[in-house]
Amino acid sequence: MAQFAQFALTRAFMALVTLLTVSLIVFTLMELVPGTCAERYLAFKNTQGSQITIADIAAEERRLGLDRPFPERWGKWVYNVFVHGEFGDSCILRLNINQLLADKFWISLGICMAALILSYAIAVPIGIISASSNNPVTNNSLRFVSYLGLALPNFLLALIIMLFSTVVFGDSLTGLFSKEYRDAAWSWAKFGDFLSRAWLPVFILGWSATAFALQTVRALMLDEIGKLYVTAAAARGVSGTKLLWRYPARHSLGPVINSLGFDLNRIFNELPIVALILTLTEAGALLFESLARSNDQQLAGAIIFLLTASIVALNFATDILLALIDPRVRRGMMG
Amino acid sequence: MFARKTATVGGIDQKAKEAYFTASQGQLIWARFKGNRTAMIAAWALVLMILMGLFAPFLSPYDPTIAGRDENYENGAPQFPKFKDENGFSARPFIYATERERSIKTNFRWVVTENRDKRLYVRFFVRDWDYKLLGVIPTNIHLFGVDEGGKIHLFGTDASGKDIFGRTLHAIWTSLAVGTLGVFISFVLALVIGGVAGYFGGWIDSVLQMITDAIRTVPSIPLFMALAAFMPDHWSSETRFFFISIILGLIGWPTLARRIRTHLLTERTQEYVLAAELCGASSSHIIRRHLLPSFTSYIIVDLMISFPYMVRSETALSFIGLGLKDPVNSLGALMQNVSKADVLLNYQWYFIPVIFFVALVLAFVFVGDGLRDAADPYSDTKK
Numbered sequence: 001m002a003q004f005a006q007f008a009l010t011r012a013f014m015a016l017v018t019l020l021t022v023s024l025i026v027f028t029l030m031e032l033v034p035g036t037c038a039e040r041y042l043a044f045k046n047t048q049g050s051q052i053t054i055a056d057i058a059a060e061e062r063r064l065g066l067d068r069p070f071p072e073r074w075g076k077w078v079y080n081v082f083v084h085g086e087f088g089d090s091c092i093l094r095l096n097i098n099q100l101l102a103d104k105f106w107i108s109l110g111i112c113m114a115a116l117i118l119s120y121a122i123a124v125p126i127g128i129i130s131a132s133s134n135n136p137v138t139n140n141s142l143r144f145v146s147y148l149g150l151a152l153p154n155f156l157l158a159l160i161i162m163l164f165s166t167v168v169f170g171d172s173l174t175g176l177f178s179k180e181y182r183d184a185a186w187s188w189a190k191f192g193d194f195l196s197r198a199w200l201p202v203f204i205l206g207w208s209a210t211a212f213a214l215q216t217v218r219a220l221m222l223d224e225i226g227k228l229y230v231t232a233a234a235a236r237g238v239s240g241t242k243l244l245w246r247y248p249a250r251h252s253l254g255p256v257i258n259s260l261g262f263d264l265n266r267i268f269n270e271l272p273i274v275a276l277i278l279t280l281t282e283a284g285a286l287l288f289e290s291l292a293r294s295n296d297q298q299l300a301g302a303i304i305f306l307l308t309a310s311i312v313a314l315n316f317a318t319d320i321l322l323a324l325i326d327p328r329v330r331r332g333m334m335g
Numbered sequence: 336m337f338a339r340k341t342a343t344v345g346g347i348d349q350k351a352k353e354a355y356f357t358a359s360q361g362q363l364i365w366a367r368f369k370g371n372r373t374a375m376i377a378a379w380a381l382v383l384m385i386l387m388g389l390f391a392p393f394l395s396p397y398d399p400t401i402a403g404r405d406e407n408y409e410n411g412a413p414q415f416p417k418f419k420d421e422n423g424f425s426a427r428p429f430i431y432a433t434e435r436e437r438s439i440k441t442n443f444r445w446v447v448t449e450n451r452d453k454r455l456y457v458r459f460f461v462r463d464w465d466y467k468l469l470g471v472i473p474t475n476i477h478l479f480g481v482d483e484g485g486k487i488h489l490f491g492t493d494a495s496g497k498d499i500f501g502r503t504l505h506a507i508w509t510s511l512a513v514g515t516l517g518v519f520i521s522f523v524l525a526l527v528i529g530g531v532a533g534y535f536g537g538w539i540d541s542v543l544q545m546i547t548d549a550i551r552t553v554p555s556i557p558l559f560m561a562l563a564a565f566m567p568d569h570w571s572s573e574t575r576f577f578f579i580s581i582i583l584g585l586i587g588w589p590t591l592a593r594r595i596r597t598h599l600l601t602e603r604t605q606e607y608v609l610a611a612e613l614c615g616a617s618s619s620h621i622i623r624r625h626l627l628p629s630f631t632s633y634i635i636v637d638l639m640i641s642f643p644y645m646v647r648s649e650t651a652l653s654f655i656g657l658g659l660k661d662p663v664n665s666l667g668a669l670m671q672n673v674s675k676a677d678v679l680l681n682y683q684w685y686f687i688p689v690i691f692f693v694a695l696v697l698a699f700v701f702v703g704d705g706l707r708d709a710a711d712p713y714s715d716t717k718k
Contacts, residue, residue: 021549029561151696153647155654156689159673261552268554273655287557288655291564300561308553315552 007323015316020078022308027074030301038066087302090290097302101283105306108275108283111198112267115205116260119213122206124256127217128249131225142214149211154270158204158277204274205267212266216259220252257322261315268307283307364632367709374705381698384691388508392466395501396480396487399664403464404496405486407435408447413491413499413684416457429454432485455481491684493672503688505664507695513580513665514645518638520584521591529592533599534622540596551589558586559648563657572663579658583645591637598630632710639703643696650692666692 038060042052061067068076080086087097130142224230225248233247268284275284287303290296358366368374387394397403405411416428432453437445461480467473481487490499532543562582566575602608603626611621646666652658653667660668669688672678678685 017545018549018552021545022553025549025553029558033565147697147700148693150643150647150700151693153651155651156670163678265552265554269556272557272560273651276655288560291557291560291657300564304553304557304561307557311552311554 004323008320011316011319015312018312019082019309022312023078023081023305024074026301026305026308027077029304030297031070033297038064081305087305088298090296090299097299100299101286101302101306104282104286105303107194108271109310111201111280111282112205112264112271114198114202115209115267116264118202118206119209119263120256122210123213123217127214128221128244130214131218131221132244142218146211146214149208149214154204154208155273155277157207158200158274161200161204162277201274201278201280204278205270208270209263209267213256213263217252217256220255221248224248224251254322254326257318260318261311264314265311268311360628360632364706364709368705371705371708374701374709377698377701377705380694381702384507384695384698385511387504388511389469391501391504391508393468393476394478395498395504396461396463396477397498397501398464399497399501399505400662401495401497403498403501405488405492405498406496408433408486408488408492409445409496410494410682411447411488411492411496413687414488416487420451422452422454425454425456428457430457430481430485430487431455453484455485455487457481457487490687491682493685499669499684499687502664502669503666503691506666506669506688507691509576509659509663509665510646510649510667510692510695513576513583513649513659514642516577516580517583517587517645517649518642520581521587521641522634522638524584524588525591525595528588529595530599532592533596534603536600540600544593544596547589547592550586551593555586556648556651559583559652560655560657562586563652566657572660575659576663579649579652583648587641587645587648591634591641594633594637595630598633599626602626602629636703636706636710639699639706642703643699646692646696646699666695 038057042057042060046052058067066073077088080088085098087101089095090097090100126142130138133139225244227248230243230247233243238246271284272288274280275282276288279285283303283306287300290299290303368378391399397405411433414430416430418425418428431449431451432455433447434450435445435447437443457479458481459479460476462475463477463480465473465475479487486498488498488500490503493499493502528543528547532540532547559582562585563579566578570578608621608625611625616624649658649665650667650670653660653665654670656671658667659665666688670692673685673689
């Protein structure tokens with residue numbers, strides 16, 4: 001137990017270091033965006049008719065703490081994020097980022113996690129079956145489908161489905177809520193409405209994720225299936241699905257769990273683009289909005305950081321899970 | 336495998352065996368790659384598409400920019416050259432001339448009609464817009480075209496009357512060029528960073544690994560978007576092109592860097608390196624003659640595999656409007672045009688560049704896969 005606690009602590013510490021490095025990258029990026037927050041505020045005031053001088057900008061910069069040196073500002077940002085979970089205000093929208101993001105981020109995360117679960121729910125059984133079958137037609141067609149997952153990008157798939165449903169059903173299936181629920185508070189009815197629309201982004205995001213997952217599962221199974229312990233088990237009279245699930249599948253599960261973090265990363269990659277096409281009102285769309293349209297570095301930084309943080313959190317969780325189900329991992333980490 | 340061969344010792348067999356044992360690594364990889372039918376087909380498709388991109392100006396009858404627009408045929412459907420119609424057979428393929436009319440009859444809208452009595456015959460090596468063949472030889476000869484008085488559009492035209500055939504060919508080249516530049520930049524970065532980490536080890540390695548891992552964790556498309564958002568709107572298309580390539584390269588290096596590092600770390604302690612050291616070889620000699628050759632094939636394979644991702648990222652960026660923009664013909668910029676309901680209902684030929692994109696990525700993936708299998712000396716025994 002003590003060994004396990006030590007393992008968990010080291011992992012947690014490593015995750016924290018990664019997060020700090022990520023925060024440095026994100027913060028530097030935010031700094032590199034031309035124009036500071038102070039200039040944005042005042043540019044807005046300028047459009048409202050008030051005269052702006054250089055002194056005003058300097059005063060505003062002082063008020064926002066922008067005149068402090070870079071490490072200090074970064075430290076402050078990190079402190080606020082890590083200790084208070086506070087991302088400050090958006091420069092453009094002049095709103096608190098936490099309020100702005102609250103629901104939207106969880107919706108995004110929920111959609112992406114659902115896509116991840118969907119992709120493995122499909123990939124694990126099919127991958128195992130295809131690895132154990134010697135039928136070249138099955139194998140080649142599976143290979144082709146999974147390559148198509150790469151070659152036919154999600155945004156195209158989303159577009160095709162959307163346009164198709166517009167033509168056939170007269171409903172574009174876009175958005176996350178029907179009109180009557182858009183501004184309503186969360187309730188079961190709203191949740192139901194959300195589910196009736198969220199399946200499309202989940203499916204589209206899951207599409208290429210499934211293709212990748214299928215390849216991973218199949219390759220791992222192929223590696224394991226030829227090993228001697230499987231032959232030995234077969235010789236003892238274990239056969240069929242029982243043989244597959246109890247021996248090679250269990251072993252190939254480890255690396256699969258390990259790669260979940262990167263799969264989530266891949267899904268996040270597609271999120272802003274799919275969100276843009278399906279006009280979802282969640283964090284991915286907000287990220288696109290803040291980057292492409294309004295240059296809102298505070299908001300964009302917060303979203304990128306949150307996305308990365310959830311990947312780091314998932315990596316940490318899978319590490320712990322792996323250590324729980326596989327004692328070899330624990331010992332390997334210690335030694 | 337070899338036991339079977341020695342059983343049938345013959346002159347030819349002996350020679351083949353000798354060739355097998357004295358073959359260089361490159362020859363072995365090529366021999367194995369040739370045996371993979373899918374990969375070979377993909378390789379030919381890839382070569383074909385690269386050539387199409389390279390000779391795009393020669394192959395496309397009209398200037399792909401707004402200068403080459405056909406104002407009489409906007410949003411025009413693809414025209415297929417015909418050999419025969421109700422007016423009789425012709426050995427020389429032809430299309431019909433189009434006419435545009437706007438009058439009270441057409442409710443004051445432009446309406447394009449085909450004049451079936453006026454044939455435009457396909458001609459070869461026609462002179463049209465000026466370009467530089469392979470970027471050097473100035474010329475104005477194009478592979479094909481039609482008689483004076485009309486234009487041929489194999490893939491149709493877009494909303495401003497630009498020839499989609501020519502645009503697609505040019506777009507393939509642009510996307511390949513962005514990908515190549517991106518892969519090259521990330522390759523150099525990966526080589527330097529991974530090489531330093533792997534060769535020096537110790538704390539330098541730890542710090543570099545930490546940074547590499549952190550960059551790998553950040554989802555790359557949002558990062559691309561963040562960097563691409565720095566691009567001022569007034570930049571010329573060439574500057575945008577280079578900037579996008581640099582961004583792709585700056586973010587793509589961590590995976591390759593990690594592989595190079597791992598490889599160097601394991602190879603550095605191998606006996607043959609120790610042997611070379613004991614023979615008094617300098618470290619630069621060891622790196623050049625022993626370490627680098629030991630993984631060049633892996634690097635080539637890795638580059639090949641990372642290529643479709645680069646092309647895909649460029650397309651995604653351009654698609655959402657943060658990458659290359661319309662005057663430039665990139666596959667992503669062309670695909671941006673398909674995102675309207677109008678296109679699916681009325682102008683389906685806008686989707687033709689999509690087919691090329693899918694084919695390009697598939698070709699790269701299959702070739703990359705074939706190369707990976709061919710470069711792996713154990714790939715035969717595994718299966």
